[in-house]
Amino acid sequence: HWQSFLALVNMIMFCTGIPGHYPVNETTSSLTLTFWYTLQDDIMSFEAEKQAVYLQVYRPVYFQLVDVLLHKAQFPTDEEYASWSSDEKDNLYDKLGRLLTNTEQTTTWQHTEALLYGFQSIAETIDVNYSDVIPGLIGLIPRININNIQLADTVMFTIGALAEWLADHPVMLSSVLPLVLQALGNPDLSVSSVSTLKKICRECKYDLPPYATNIVAVSQEVLIKQIHKTSQCMWLMQALGFLLSALPVEEILRNLHSLITPYIQQLEKLSEETPNPSNKLAIIHILGLLSNLFTTLDITKQEEESGENAPPIKSAPPQTGPNPVVVVLQQVFALIQTVLSKWLNDSQVVEAVCAIFEKSVKTLLHDFAPMVSQLSEMLGQMYSTIPQASALDLTRQMVHIFASETNHFPPIKALFELVTSVTLTIFQQGPRDHPDIVDSFMQLQAQALKRKPDLFLSESLDVKAVFHCGLLSLKFPEAPTVKSTCFFFTELIPHCADIPPVGQVVxxxxxxxxxxxxxxxxxxxxxxxxxxxxxxxxxxxxxxxxxxxxxxxxxxxxxxxxxxxxxxxxxxxxxxxxxxxxxxxxxxxxxxxxxxxxxxxxxxxxxxxxx
Structure with missing residues (x-):
């Protein structure tokens, strides 16, 4: 019955390639996709001999399917696209963005874009490291006549999808990196160019030092010109963090200096102004840029990655002296305190300040040690003046990493006792208006019990009062607060035997x-x-x-x-x-x-x- 089956399969093929643009003037082609998946799965599940027979029959069919899908994936001609209503265009992008058809058989930009889109989809779903067509594709990309935004976007996303492959074939970076840097200057390519640069900087950072100066210069230029929206600026800073992580310390510091100085100067000006809504946004933006940069600037990874298993070429120079992020934080610490003093009432600014230190602590871990004492003091002052949940969350991070270290225990203990006593006052005054503080407080207490139960042996800590705060918090209507409180009690109860104040209160x-x-x-x-x-x-x-x-x-x-x-x-x-x-x-x-x-x-x- 082969002929009958093939006739049926060809009918389904016709339905996949039905004339029209999905989902503008046809909505049926997508119904056939499950059939092709299922047929493929069934064939691949047979034992080798039977599989060979079926592959012989169906391989030509699947070759034809690739042609049909590429045809479907093409944008329409410019004239036709211009004639669509805005609803039709929205429908198109909402549902299947790019699965469109083009009736002309010549190689138009639409044809090129559809092929690239196919490669991009493949690169995102399978390991292309062993593919023999990718080097050719990377070689062709710079020759594409990019005269259209949709095509340029797809070129960027395709390069981004191949970032891991580029890490294993760094010789090819020089042919695609200039395209990415050029695209960074085009606001219409904001998302695709920035996300692609971030992927390249993350995956290929040990091969990028020769290009670092150029990447930093182009990035600085687009940041100063304010070409990108806030979220893309944050991604760009993350990309630069990855990039700088692979450089020697003195180069990191040099680049950081040129990158950050304009923002620090701006922040100094802003800190002198009377608080108002527009300078608040500018302050939060600058603090956000710094915390995104510090999120990915991690030189400790160098030592791990240059261990026995890493290829010798990719090993990083050994580090001496303080971590570059700590150097920068110490330089801007007084300025951040000035900003805080004016904006202590504003939870968003306080959150943005805490985020810088929280991201840095998470990334640097024990390298953050030189900052523990001054940050603990600042946090204590902040929280005593105007208690906010973000300060408690940062305290929790500090407890998590440093409470077990003898030389850092005194400042951490003092901070923990201070925020606990301030929060107990909030509970006396009525905690209902502050579910976020209660939630963060319970998480902090649980973390302290988990990491350093000795904190509960302190005479300055009113364990009974903390226990009663927990009882009140259990009755809060907010689910996250109740979860954190249950977590606190499950950490507290096991210490009945070894911490006398806990045993007594239970x-x-x-x-x-x-x-x-x-x-x-x-x-x-x-x-x-x-x-x-x-x-x-x-x-x-x-x-x-x-x-x-x-x-x-x-x-x-x-x-x-x-x-x-x-x-x-x-x-x-x-x-x-x-x-x-x-x-x-x-x-x-x-x-x-x-x-x-x-x-x-x-x-x-x-x-x-x-x-």
Whole structure:
């Protein structure tokens, strides 16, 4: 029946290539794509002999399919495109952006663009390192007569898709890099040119030192001319961070100096002005550029990548002296403090300042050490004046990396105690208006318990007050805050035995925690949070079994608690099931989910099953 089958396949082929532009005046061609995928999968799943037979029959069909798809993927002629309504154009870009057809058979820019688009799609989905056509393609790209924005865009994206291949064939960089740098100056190619440069700088950074001066100069020029929108400026800074990471320290510093100086001068001017909305945007923009640059400027990766497995050519010079990012941060620290002092009331500016240090700490890790003391002091002052969540998040990063280091423990301990005591005051005044602060505070306390439980041994830390803040936070309506608070309790409870103040507060007030957890399970909290509450219950069972046995009995004795819908027998069953599970956390989660449905009157309903 081969002939009949092939006739059927050819009919489907006709449907794939049906005349018209998808989805402007035909919407059926895409329906056939699943068929081609499925047929291909079926053929490839056969054993070798059978596969060979089918491939012989179907290989010509798939060659023809490539032709048909390339034809479909072409833009229309300029005249035809101009005649489309704006709705048709939107429809086109929304649905399948580029799958259009062109009836002329000559090699137009549309034909070239469709071929490049095909290569780009392949490069993004499979490893092209072993492909013998890519060198030819890279060689052809500079010869393309780029006279059209759509074609230029696709050329950029195609080069970007081949960035990993270029890292393995760096000799070809010289033929495509000039195209990318040229495109950077065209606002219409903003997204494609900047994202391509970023990919090249990330993948090929050890081959880029000969081009670094040129890349930095062109980038500086387009940044000064403000050709790109904010998000592309941030990507461009990330690209430069990758690029500089591979240079020797003195060159990094030289480039950083020329790159950053105009912004620092601008920031100095802005810091002297009276705060207003337009200079606020400019300040946030500059701080954003710096933090994006520091996000990717990572010289520590050099040592890792120039280890035993890295090819010798790509090894980086050994580093001595302070990290370049630290050098720059120390130079601008006083200026950033000045900016902060004027904008402490503005959470967005404070966030932008914290982001610079947070990104730097995350990237530099222990190399950030020289800044710990002055940053801890600044954070303490900031938070004491006007508490904001971003300052707590940065404190958490600092605790995470430096709390375990003896010589950095004193400033970190002082900062941790200060922000804790300031936050306790917020709780006394009423924390409801600050769910973000409460959320970040709970995450900070959990991180401290995880990284350096000794912080809870301090006489200056009111562990009982922190525990009671946790009880209040469990009742917040915001899910992220409740999750962070449950995380805090699951980190706190295991320290009952080894940290006396924790043991004491759990002994005295642990029953209040159990009551809060049971209220939540009884219907006070969203069902989506039941896993988190189950973890707290499991923790209590594992570390305070004797106490939990008594507390559960007392708590569940109250009529109508935690819900009027549960009988005494159901409460007893729940209590026994929980106390039995001291190893299997998954089982406790199932028990809690079952019990919360009963408490809410949803047990056995379709609504419960759908959830």
């Amino acid at each position: 002994q005295e007030d642990g029953k209040l925690l159990l009551l809060a957890v049971l209220e939540a399970i009884g219907g006070q909290s969203s069902r989506s949070l039941m896993d988190q509450f189950a973890e707290v219950l499991f923790c209590l069972n594992k570390h305070c079994f004797a106490l939990l046995t008594v507390w559960l009995k007392e708590a569940l004795r109250s009529p109508g608690f935690p819900s009027s819908r549960v009988s005494d027998d159901q409460k007893d069953t729940f209590s026994q099931q929980v106390l039995r599970e001291r190893v299997n956390k998954r089982r406790v989660k199932d028990i809690v989910k079952e019990f919360t449905l009963v408490c809410r009157g949803l047990h056995g309903t379709e609504y419960a099953a759908d959830y």
